[in-house]
Amino acid sequence: MAVIICSTPTKPLRAVVPVKGLLPLIAPSLVLVLFFAIPMGMMIGISFQSQTEGSPTLASYSRFFSNDLVLAGLARTVVMSGLVALCVTVLAYPLAYYLARATSRWRTVIFALAIAPELAGVVLRTYGWLIILEDRGFINSALIWTGLITEPLPLSKNLFGVVVGLTHVILPFGVLSLLTSLQGINPNLEKSAQILGASRLAVIRHIILPLSVPGIVSSFLIGFTMAASAYATPALLGGAGFKVMATMVYEQVLFYLDWPFAAVMANVLLILMLAAGFIGSRLESRLHQKLHL
Amino acid sequence: MRYTALCAPAIVSMVLAANGHAETLIVNSYGGPYETIIRERIIEPFEARFGIKVIYDAVGSASQDYAKIKATNGRPGFDVVVMTASQSLEGCKEGLLEEFSPEEVPNLEHLSSVIAGVAGPCGAVHEVQYLSLLYRTDKLAERPNSWNALLDDGLKGKIILPTFQNVMAAYLMEIFSVAHGGDLLENIDPGFAAMAKLAGQSIGFEQSSSVMETYLKGGDVWAMPFWNGRAQLLVDSGLPVDYVLPKEGSIPLVATLNVPKHAANRDAALKFVNFFLEKSSQEAWVTGYKVGSGRIDIEVPADIRAKQITTEADLKALLLPDLAAVATRLSAWGERWERDVVAAAK
Numbered sequence: 001m002a003v004i005i006c007s008t009p010t011k012p013l014r015a016v017v018p019v020k021g022l023l024p025l026i027a028p029s030l031v032l033v034l035f036f037a038i039p040m041g042m043m044i045g046i047s048f049q050s051q052t053e054g055s056p057t058l059a060s061y062s063r064f065f066s067n068d069l070v071l072a073g074l075a076r077t078v079v080m081s082g083l084v085a086l087c088v089t090v091l092a093y094p095l096a097y098y099l100a101r102a103t104s105r106w107r108t109v110i111f112a113l114a115i116a117p118e119l120a121g122v123v124l125r126t127y128g129w130l131i132i133l134e135d136r137g138f139i140n141s142a143l144i145w146t147g148l149i150t151e152p153l154p155l156s157k158n159l160f161g162v163v164v165g166l167t168h169v170i171l172p173f174g175v176l177s178l179l180t181s182l183q184g185i186n187p188n189l190e191k192s193a194q195i196l197g198a199s200r201l202a203v204i205r206h207i208i209l210p211l212s213v214p215g216i217v218s219s220f221l222i223g224f225t226m227a228a229s230a231y232a233t234p235a236l237l238g239g240a241g242f243k244v245m246a247t248m249v250y251e252q253v254l255f256y257l258d259w260p261f262a263a264v265m266a267n268v269l270l271i272l273m274l275a276a277g278f279i280g281s282r283l284e285s286r287l288h289q290k291l292h293l
Numbered sequence: 294m295r296y297t298a299l300c301a302p303a304i305v306s307m308v309l310a311a312n313g314h315a316e317t318l319i320v321n322s323y324g325g326p327y328e329t330i331i332r333e334r335i336i337e338p339f340e341a342r343f344g345i346k347v348i349y350d351a352v353g354s355a356s357q358d359y360a361k362i363k364a365t366n367g368r369p370g371f372d373v374v375v376m377t378a379s380q381s382l383e384g385c386k387e388g389l390l391e392e393f394s395p396e397e398v399p400n401l402e403h404l405s406s407v408i409a410g411v412a413g414p415c416g417a418v419h420e421v422q423y424l425s426l427l428y429r430t431d432k433l434a435e436r437p438n439s440w441n442a443l444l445d446d447g448l449k450g451k452i453i454l455p456t457f458q459n460v461m462a463a464y465l466m467e468i469f470s471v472a473h474g475g476d477l478l479e480n481i482d483p484g485f486a487a488m489a490k491l492a493g494q495s496i497g498f499e500q501s502s503s504v505m506e507t508y509l510k511g512g513d514v515w516a517m518p519f520w521n522g523r524a525q526l527l528v529d530s531g532l533p534v535d536y537v538l539p540k541e542g543s544i545p546l547v548a549t550l551n552v553p554k555h556a557a558n559r560d561a562a563l564k565f566v567n568f569f570l571e572k573s574s575q576e577a578w579v580t581g582y583k584v585g586s587g588r589i590d591i592e593v594p595a596d597i598r599a600k601q602i603t604t605e606a607d608l609k610a611l612l613l614p615d616l617a618a619v620a621t622r623l624s625a626w627g628e629r630w631e632r633d634v635v636a637a638a639k
Contacts, residue, residue, distance in 0.1 A: 069631055135496075136513065157497065240456045240498035241635050254356040255458045256624050257363075257383060 040270075047263035060260040064268065070248065074268065077228055077244040080162055081276075085223030087167040092174030092219055097208070099175070100182035115172040122169055126233045129165045130156060133237070157239030165233040170226045174219040181215020182208070210287075217284040225273045245269045316345045318561040321358055321371040324351035326526055327582065334577040339568050345561050355380060362389050367554030372562040378547035379460070379616045381416025386617075390415035391552040397563045400570035404587040407608045408547060411616065416549030417566045420578065421585035421602045423543040423611065424464050425521040425536040432515040440465075440472055440539045443516060444487070449494050451515040453508050456500040457630040463623065464544040465518050466630075467614055472541040477614040478622070485633050492638035509534065520546050525583040525600070536600075542612045545585075545602065579603065 048056040064070055099111055117125060132138045135152040143149045155161055185208060193203045209216075231246040238244070245265055252262035322331060328351050336347045353361065355376040361369040367389045376384075384390035392414045395402050401409065404418055412418050426437055432451070437443075443452055455461040467477045469491075470484025492498075496513065499505045502523060508514035510532060524536040550569055552562040568574055575586045579593050585602025593603060602608060 067628075069628055136511075235500075240500075241631075241638075243631075251458050251627075254354075254360055256627065257359075257620075258624060259363075 043263045043266055046259055047267055049260045051258065051260065060258075060264040063261065064264045069243075070265070073243045073245055073248050074272075076159075076242070077246075077269070078272070080159060080166070080234070080244060081224045081227040083159075083163050084166045084170060084227035085220045087163060088170050088174035088223035089178070089216055089219045091167065092171055092178050093212075093216070096175050096178035096182050096215075099179055100185075101187065114175045117168060118172050122230075123232050123236075125169060126165050126236045129161070129168065130236060133161050133164065156237055158242060159238075161237040161239075162234050162242060165237045166227050166230055169230070169233060170223050173222045173226065177218040177222055178212065178215040181212045181218070185211045213287045214284055217280045221277055221280045224276050228269060228273055228276075245272075316343075316558070316561055317348055318345050318373065318558050318565055319348045319350055319371040320373045320565065321350040321353065321369075322375040323354075330578075330581045334581040335569055335574055338574070338577075339565060342568070343561075343564055345564070347565075359384065362553050363387065367556075369553050372552060372556040372558045373565050374551050374553065375419075376416070376549055376551050377460075378412040378416055378418070378549055379620060381412045381549045381551055382617050383620060384551065385413050385415035389554050391554055391556070391559065391562075393417055393552075393563075393566065398567045398570070400567050403570065403572070403590060405589050405605060405608050407605070407613075408545075408587040411545075411547050411613060412549045416547075416551055417570060418547055418587035419550050419566075419569045419575070420522075420548040420582070421587055421608075422520045422522040422546040422548070423538055423585070423602060424461060424468065424518055424546070425524050425543065426516065426539050427509065427519040427524045427527070427534060427536040428516040429509065429512070429514075429533055430535050431533040432512070436535070436537065437516065438537060438540050440468060440541050442539075443518075444490055444494060448516055450496055451513075452491070452495050453505055453514045453517050454488075454491060454495045454498050454634075455502075455505065455518070456498045457627045457634075459500050459502065460546075461502075461518055461520070462630065463619065463626060464614075466626070467619075468541060468544060468612060471612060477612060478618055481626070485629060488630070488634045489637040492634045495638060497638065498635065521600070522546075522582060522584040529583070542610060544612045544614065547587075548584075 047060055048058070050057045050059055095110075095114055099107060099114070102110070120128075130137070133156040134140070135156070137156070139155060140149070140152040143153065155164075189207055189211075190203050193207055194200075198206070228244075229246055231250060234242060234244045235247050235250070238247070245268070249262050249265045249269070252258045252265065320336070322328070328349065332349065336349065339345070340347055350371055355374075358369070358371075358374050359376055359380045362374070362384060381390065385392065393401055398417060401417060408418050408421060426440060426442070428437055430436075442448070455465075457463065466481065466484040466488050468484075469487035470481045471477060473483035473487050475481055475483035496508070499508070502519070505514075505517060505519070506523070506527065509517060509527070519536065521536055521538070524534070527534050528536070550566045552559065552566065556562050569578070570588070572588065572591055575588045576591045576593060578584070579586050579591060579601060580597060583597060583601065585607070587608075589603065589605050589608070591603060593601070598604070602611070
């Protein structure tokens with residue numbers, strides 16, 4: 001027999017006072033202004049400075065857009081980031097789906113393994129890939145030893161090596177963003193569709209994929225922006241001929257000491273990421289409209 | 294009572310420190326074997342003589358340290374820093390580094406004018422290395438005596454080059470330029486042509502000297518350009534390697550002590566710079582780290598003198614580019630390197 005005990009509080013309850021106005025935004029705004037807006041403003045200012053002239057100038061911008069080597073670096077950055085974002089999203093999707101639906105005790109283990117790469121530093125992980133991919137590395141040595149190849153395959157010091165390394169680094173972020181989205185999809189929708197005769201493939205195509213569009217876009221954007229701003233992995237796995245914006249900014253700041261030109265590169269990189277974010281959000285809202293979500 | 298007795302010395306030392314009795318100096322330089330040797334040969338004797346406590350900061354390369362000085366407008370948090378002559382000239386031009394005077398750093402007058410002029414008024418030259426040709430003694434039948442040995446067919450696929458962001462690359466190009474009929478600055482076409490050929494010989498490019506070393510240690514590389522100080526460390530480690538100063542000559546790496554313009558402990562910093570330039574300190578440094586010196590009056594063993602820059606004749610035999618002029622051309626040279634040299638390696 002169940003017993004229900006009713007009691008009254010000994011002290012009168014304090015009324016919950018709703019937070020009004022912009023008060024909660026003060027602390028984060030201060031942090032953003034101090035550590036993001038002001039430094040960004042300074043960097044924009046530096047981009048108009050000249051190493052020789054005192055007055056503001058567009059010389060560094062003009063140099064950026066007329067230099068084929070720099071523009072090739074920008075194009076390389078876009079291609080590399082797009083490929084990494086694609087690989088991260090495609091690889092993270094099935095893993096995130098399994099984690100969203102699984103109920104066995106293995107779920108925790110697989111979730112831990114999925115985010116485990118983040119426990120090691122990015123430089124450590126990149127050196128790990130270098131040991132595996134380089135000409136005298138594990139894969140090439142094994143293939144040569146077995147007689148399958150006579151010359152090492154070009155697995156590092158190129159785009160392939162960088163995409164592999166960055167995908168490994170960024171994959172956990174893709175899994176987490178997709179997992180949140182997939183967990184929000186009611187499993188009964190899938191069951192209902194299957195009861196009504198839909199095949200497993202049709203359920204994925206017509207229910208799961210459309211409803212997880214926000215997660216897919218979010219995973220792609222995270223992958224793209226993290227890859228575009230990555231320095232260590234392209235520097236170590238890309239080799240001398242593989243220059244991307246982040247490595248070129250580093251060179252201008254530390255070796256050539258041309259800070260205005262470095263600031264221009266950093267600004268262009270920022271605009272590239274903002275553009276990717278804008279296109280991603282527009283794409284997401286269009287897909288929502290198209291799918292009547 | 295017991296607690297009072299325990300706390301009293303700590304409180305006294307805090308008060309003394311606050312009153313300036315425990316003077317400190319922050320020296321920024323390199324880690325590894327460099328740190329061990331500088332601590333033993335320079336820092337400990339300096340502390341013993343002046344009673345100044347040195348805090349050694351091994352974080353950051355010379356270029357990162359210079360960027361820190363520039364970003365903080367001469368207040369980087371350290372008082373003395375080890376950089377290069379190029380950074381000394383740039384920092385002086387930008388007003389970020391202290392200009393040394395013979396009144397405050399008397400030992401400057403003992404430096405050879407040949408090398409002191411290279412670093413300008415803000416750099417105290419405490420060490421001179423040169424770009425050497427480092428090779429595996431167990432792989433090469435003969436000791437190479439010319440930079441052109443790197444172009445021999447026998448070394449195809451057995452050399453490695455620095456990326457252009459390692460200053461060795463620009464200097465090697467200039468050396469080849471002079472060796473092939475050009476000069477150090479204006480007519481550098483022969484240098485780039487030779488570097489393009491050399492790129493075809495190489496297994497690739499690496500920016501870090503320590504990574505370049507691994508190829509030589511592993512036997513994948515048999516010869517490469519390398520600063521002779523680091524080359525000597527490899528010789529001393531027992532590897533089957535040796536290095537030469539080829540007959541065409543070499544360009545030095547002029548290492549300097551610098552004091553940021555707004556260093557917190559300026560007076561102690563100037564004392565340290567002067568101490569490092571003393572005859573006995575230079576002898577201790579040259580014999581300990583096995584590098585050359587800008588002082589030509591030092592007395593060192595014959596085996597060290599044979600391999601290091603220690604005399605006026607050694608200094609005059611070096612190729613000395615105008616580093617300020619090189620700095621203005623570096624960006625254009627870097628682009629040409631990408632087009633002519635890196636492309637030739639593919």
